[in-house]
Amino acid sequence: MGCRATVRELVVGEAGVGMFADGRPMAEVLAELEALHAGDEPGRGRPGVANTFDSGSASVEQVAVRAFDLYLHVNGLYPTSFPSVATLEHQVVAAVGEMVHAPPGAAGSWTSGGTESCLLAAKAARDARPDIEHPEIVFARSAHAAWAKAAKYFGLEPVIVDIDPVRMTAEVDAVERAITDRTVLVVVSAPSYGHGVVDPIPEIATICARLGVRCHVDACIGGWVLPFAEQLGRPVPDWDFRVPGVDSISVDLHKYGYAPKGCSIVLYRTAAMRRTQYFVASDWTGYPVVNSTMQSSKSGGLIAAAWAVLRHIGADGYRALVTRTLDATRELVDGIAEIDGLRVLGTPATSLVAVTTDGVDFFPFLDELERLGWAVQPQLSQTGIPPTIHLTMTATHGPHVADLLGALRAAVLAARARGPLPTAEQLRFVDELAAQAASDAGVSADGLTELMVKAGLLTDGRMAPVHALLDTLPPQLRENVLLAFFEGLNPPL
Ligand SMILES: Cc1ncc(COP(=O)(O)O)c(C=O)c1O
Numbered sequence: 001m002g003c004r005a006t007v008r009e010l011v012v013g014e015a016g017v018g019m020f021a022d023g024r025p026m027a028e029v030l031a032e033l034e035a036l037h038a039g040d041e042p043g044r045g046r047p048g049v050a051n052t053f054d055s056g057s058a059s060v061e062q063v064a065v066r067a068f069d070l071y072l073h074v075n076g077l078y079p080t081s082f083p084s085v086a087t088l089e090h091q092v093v094a095a096v097g098e099m100v101h102a103p104p105g106a107a108g109s110w111t112s113g114g115t116e117s118c119l120l121a122a123k124a125a126r127d128a129r130p131d132i133e134h135p136e137i138v139f140a141r142s143a144h145a146a147w148a149k150a151a152k153y154f155g156l157e158p159v160i161v162d163i164d165p166v167r168m169t170a171e172v173d174a175v176e177r178a179i180t181d182r183t184v185l186v187v188v189s190a191p192s193y194g195h196g197v198v199d200p201i202p203e204i205a206t207i208c209a210r211l212g213v214r215c216h217v218d219a220c221i222g223g224w225v226l227p228f229a230e231q232l233g234r235p236v237p238d239w240d241f242r243v244p245g246v247d248s249i250s251v252d253l254h255k256y257g258y259a260p261k262g263c264s265i266v267l268y269r270t271a272a273m274r275r276t277q278y279f280v281a282s283d284w285t286g287y288p289v290v291n292s293t294m295q296s297s298k299s300g301g302l303i304a305a306a307w308a309v310l311r312h313i314g315a316d317g318y319r320a321l322v323t324r325t326l327d328a329t330r331e332l333v334d335g336i337a338e339i340d341g342l343r344v345l346g347t348p349a350t351s352l353v354a355v356t357t358d359g360v361d362f363f364p365f366l367d368e369l370e371r372l373g374w375a376v377q378p379q380l381s382q383t384g385i386p387p388t389i390h391l392t393m394t395a396t397h398g399p400h401v402a403d404l405l406g407a408l409r410a411a412v413l414a415a416r417a418r419g420p421l422p423t424a425e426q427l428r429f430v431d432e433l434a435a436q437a438a439s440d441a442g443v444s445a446d447g448l449t450e451l452m453v454k455a456g457l458l459t460d461g462r463m464a465p466v467h468a469l470l471d472t473l474p475p476q477l478r479e480n481v482l483l484a485f486f487e488g489l490n491p492p493l
Pocket of ligand 1: 113118144146189191219221252
């Protein structure tokens with residue numbers, strides 16, 4: 001009791017808040033913004049936690065900024081007022097379609113990101129089957145959380161199937177068994193975010209085609225790597241529209257397309273499949289609304305920037321970026337194989353690598369890595385799947401691989417000499433957390449902060465002990481705690 005720190009103060013410090021009384025000169029405003037931004041992760045350079053994508057080319061950034069500037073006031077809601085937006089969208093959809101071998105008659109849309117593309121593919125599949133009263137969606141535990149979100153938002157029953165514990169891919173038989181006459185969509189990944197592996201897409205798509213169920217390939221993160229990898233003669237499994245039974249595909253350009261955040265493409269084998277994605281309303285007192293996506297008003301700057309980046313880099317530029325990315329990934333994976341105490345899960349198909357410990361406690365290892373200045377992304381354990389660190393390798397990471405391997409080696413050595421995390425002392429707080437969760441108010445941001453301070457967490461900004469504790473919690477309590485924590489970052493006024 002008596003602790004007045006908030007999650008926000010502990011994690012990001014206390015910024016002054018209040019009404020912006022007097023307007024300030026531009027230079028002052030920008031200086032203020034720069035000062036705030038100084039505490040952020042750099043967003044480029046070494047592989048880190050924030051999964052930002054940097055091509056390493058100044059002109060790629062400049063062309064995006066100039067294009068955004070040009071389209072600053074353009075509203076993507078109105079392709080009739082701004083016909084160039086329709087042109088840009090169509091050209092980007094066509095460019096992505098060409099790379100994923102979309103057949104004649106395929107159709108797609110520009111969306112704000114991977115999650116929106118996934119949500120729309122799910123909505124389109126659901127609304128194509130109004131005859132099914134309680135629709136279901138089938139995906140593996142390795143599918144991105146966007147699919148659980150789609151299920152929740154659109155009232156679909158999620159049917160989650162296990163993955164092969166060695167390959168980390170969806171089990172074909174399990175998927176087949178999960179499909180019922182209420183299934184409106186089956187989702188496979190190319191590759192999965194968590195372990196970077198491609199599901200057995202031809203096998204699953206064949207089953208879907210036989211049973212008359214839509215099959216979506218979530219290639220949000222790998223869809224702009226795999227086509228160029230194939231062109232470069234690297235081994236790539238079958239995954240795109242050339243596979244019979246694949247009905248829709250999502251590809252994010254704000255990842256390996258190196259466009260600024262806010263651009264993904266969702267494509268359907270036929271325009272008829274896309275039709276149920278749209279929302280149309282004219283029976284209200286305002287203007288007739290036709291939305292191809294979830295957003296209505298939307299920044300024209302983002303599609304202009306994505307278009308400009310694509311046009312500027314071109315296929316040859318992407319092949320060069322993918323070469324650097326895959327070479328860096330190979331060097332990392334080969335290096336990890338030499339480190340006693342570490343293991344890569346599955347066989348990374350592109351540039352995503354999940355690493356766990358073998359015979360060494362994972363969270364002390366993570367803590368030591370963080371202490372060495374590598375704040376990489378942890379992935380918590382799931383039933384039968386150990387916790388991992390996740391590395392999204394990009395075109396600029398090659399020069400950092402040797403340093404990273406050195407840090408991984410040192411972190412393993414240091415972790416061997418340490419006791420486990422969470423400590424016995426910290427574990428005592430799990431009961432208190434569970435009691436909070438069971439109370440009428442549930443876990444609150446303030447209550448959580450108080451417990452964290454008592455447990456000696458967050459005071460030095462280190463996140464590994466927090467993740468270690470989270471990892472011990474049952475799923476529901478874990479989610480309650482995460483919710484309270486993030487609510488606390490934007491506290492009530
Ligand atoms: C396979 C996959 N699907 C969906 C998403 C969600 O994308 P976004 O974060 O752009 O919404 C991601 C993000 O990494 C992903 O890897």
